Amino acid sequence: MTFYGVFFRLFCPMVRKMVRDAYPNPDASAQEVRQIFDDIHHAASDTGYLVGDQFTLADLTAAALSYPLIWPEQALGARYANTRREDLLAWHLRWKGHGIEDYVARIYRDHRHSAQTP
Numbered sequence: 001m002t003f004y005g006v007f008f009r010l011f012c013p014m015v016r017k018m019v020r021d022a023y024p025n026p027d028a029s030a031q032e033v034r035q036i037f038d039d040i041h042h043a044a045s046d047t048g049y050l051v052g053d054q055f056t057l058a059d060l061t062a063a064a065l066s067y068p069l070i071w072p073e074q075a076l077g078a079r080y081a082n083t084r085r086e087d088l089l090a091w092h093l094r095w096k097g098h099g100i101e102d103y104v105a106r107i108y109r110d111h112r113h114s115a116q117t118p
Contacts, residue, residue, distance in 0.1 A: 030094075033069065040066070041099035048106070055111050063107035070095040072105035 040062050043050050050058040071092040095101050 037066070037070075037095070037098060037100040041103060044103050045099070048103075055107070059107050060111070063104045066100060066104050067108070070098075070101050070104060072101045072108070 040050065044059075047053040049055060050062060069091070071088075
């Protein structure tokens, strides 16, 4: 067995236990996430951005960290719309209609440029 294999056989169970111990209640964790999403939506409600009236590192960070949790279908196009895992669908749908979905989708749409863009 490689070092990589040994490392992950030992490391992954420890991380799982730490996470279970630190966040034993998934509903409470979801409430914390909702509060953070509410705060982001509120902070960006005036100008559309978190700091001032232009795209900053704060927006990039918020959108990047939020994206996998809400998976706004319009952010990366139709080719990704049906690639969600079924067990995560309920989680993603819980954010449907929340302002964070629109915020993240807009940040990706307006500020994520593909390599093909001149």
